[in-house]
Amino acid sequence: MSGKLRYFWVAIVCMVGLFVGQVAFAAGVKYLFLFIGDGMGLASIHATELYLNDVNSEQVGKEHLSFTRFPVVGLMSTFDAGSYITDSASAITAMITGQKTRSGIINLDAERTRELTTLAEEAKSAGMKVGVVSTVSLDHATPAGMYAHTPSRNNYYEIALQLAESGFDYFAGGGFRYPTGKDKSQENIFDILTQNGYRVVQSRQEFETLTPPAEKLVVINPTLDTSSAMPYAIDRSADDFSLAELTRKGIELLDNPNGFFMMVEGGKIDWACHANDIRAAIGDILDFEQAVAEAIAFSKQHPEETLIIVTADHATGGLSLGYALTGSTLRLELLENQKVSHEVFAQTVKAYAHNTPPDKQSLQNFWPVIQENFGLLWLSDEEKAQLTEKAKAGDLQAAKTVAMAVSEYELARLEEAFAASMSGEIPQNEEAQLRYEGYDPLTVTLTHLMGEKAGISWTTYSHTGEPVPVFAMGAGAELFDGWYDNTDLYAKMKQALAITAQVK
Ligand SMILES: [Zn+2]
Known part of the structure; x- marks a missing residue:
């Protein structure tokens, strides 16, 4: 084959390849699940598996969390624009907009001037339904990262107002930190939600009657802690919701011909690790895993159209599976x-x-x-x-x-x-x-x-700077293989959804 002819064939093959690629992406993922275990570093994930193993099984290495068996596992760096150790605000901004910012900022650039569009907003504009589920208050950094743009994660009331304006379809989990503002002088957020067409549900009885087609919903757990978060899984009563129930209901209510994007956060995994309470962390990781199981069950009915991502925004506590006084024994x-x-x-x-x-x-x-x-x-x-x-x-x-x-x-x-x-x-x-x-x-x-x-120990009450794992299964899962940055998660999810870039 002459040189010119070879180039011709290479060009043809490339064009066909590009075309096939386009067709494949044009199909796009219809159901995207992003599960974020806040502060859920690798050691806490494996500690949970070892705990299950010790409690349930004689056979070492037998027990696994469903998501650690996903076909694709990647690693993601988490540093932000101002520090090697991120906070939840800059971390969610990176993952959901593809841009680095500084700790404390939600969906604005590092100079706090430019608003960054979130993947959830893009999904909503593209006609998908959007759900946001979290065990912590719905105005907390990670859930806020789906819909809010603010120079400070502590602007809880302003964030709540942006939630009411988001038009997203399903919010569930904790409540609001300051429903009438920090000085209690503002209009009640629950009135504003009602004016904006949201129905607020705060009891199990009412929750269980919810069926599609749904109104826009805000579901709040019947009991809340002093930070308006749900109780830890280990402390819950029968009236409290589990993260799995809130996820299952979300799937049921959000399912529609245009698909949905649901973010589910295990928010108090982080709080337990901040407090160096391994048992509470394990309890909330197990609760989180049950929520992932709901998505897995759903994906079995839609295997070609569902993508499930399970990751963390950062690790917390510097958890080590080992302790100086117990040598190489874990119990x-x-x-x-x-x-x-x-x-x-x-x-x-x-x-x-x-x-x-x-x-x-x-x-x-x-x-x-x-x-x-x-x-x-x-x-x-x-x-x-x-x-x-x-x-x-x-x-x-x-x-x-x-x-x-x-x-x-x-x-x-x-x-x-x-x-x-x-x-x-x-x-x-x-x-x-x-x-x-x-x-x-x-x-x-x-x-x-x-x-x-x-046999475990902690080195800090804060976050730590190591990469976190990303587990993926379903359509487009292969995109999440390898070692990359948390800003790349956005591009990968967007590629899987096949949403074209919006003009800002
Ligand atoms: Zn976090």
Whole structure:
């Protein structure tokens, strides 16, 4: 073949390739799910798998979270325009607009001047329905990242107003941080939502009657914490929604001939990791996984048209599967002993401090409450020695019991933390910051001890800077393979949706 002729054939093949590519993309993904485990770094994902393994199975490595079995796994860097360690606001901006910005900013550029269009807005303009589901308040950084444009994530009321203006179809999860503004002088957001055609649903009974064709909806969990977020999964009652229920209802209500884009956030995975509470984090990761399972079930009916992405905006807490005093042993099953989250337990500590006369307050007096909620045991040296002997002889129950006994060193830390919790006087020094940050001293010491007994440890109360995994399944999943930046996630999702660029 002459050189010229070869070029001719190469050109023809390329043109056919381009054409086929265009046709494939023109079909586009009709149902896009973006699941964001806020703060859900790789170590927390795997800790959850190991916990399941320890609790359910004799066979090491048998238990997996559904999404860690997805056919495509990528890695995504998360640094933002101002720091190697991102916050949730700049992270969601990167993922949903493809642009880096600074921490605290939602969907504006780093200079806080130019508004950035979000993929959710583009999907809405293209005729798709849009759903936003989160366990935290609907005006919190990650859900706000779908519809809001603001120089500060703390502008909760302004963000809520933008939610009401978004025209998106389904909001579900927590409530609003300041429904009448921070100074309580503004028009009630619930009135504005009604004026804008939204129906607000706040009870299980009403929720269960919702069927398509739906009005525009805002579904709020019947109980909320002091930040207007849903309770942790570990603390929920039967009246509370699970993230899976909110996702399933969203699928049912959003399904339509033009398809939908739904973002589902496990928002308190991050909060549990900030508080260094591994048991609460695992509970919320399991709750999050059940929500992913709803999308997987739906995708089985629409395998050619559904794309499911599961990722995190950053990792939190510097979680390590290992601890200096436990060597190479992990015993995540010991976390089963913890019955409530740090959030609920801190309230119990506060109530005890408030209701018990100072001369009656003691760690020993409070111990039954600690034992009930964390399974920790205050044993004498003889008791420990006897149990250790039995454990050595193969008594599994004795081994489990002695594993929950507190050591002298642990007791000393608890005594100090107890005193700080009771007096409310926390020294303003580096040591106190390292031990407690702003958390209730006794509670955070207990969640640290639980982690240490299980063989895990934390290095910070903040976010960390390592890349996060991206799991993908369904149409276009192959786009998410490899190592890339969080801004690339936007371009990849957009390519999968085959939405053409909008003129801004
Ligand atoms: Zn985050």
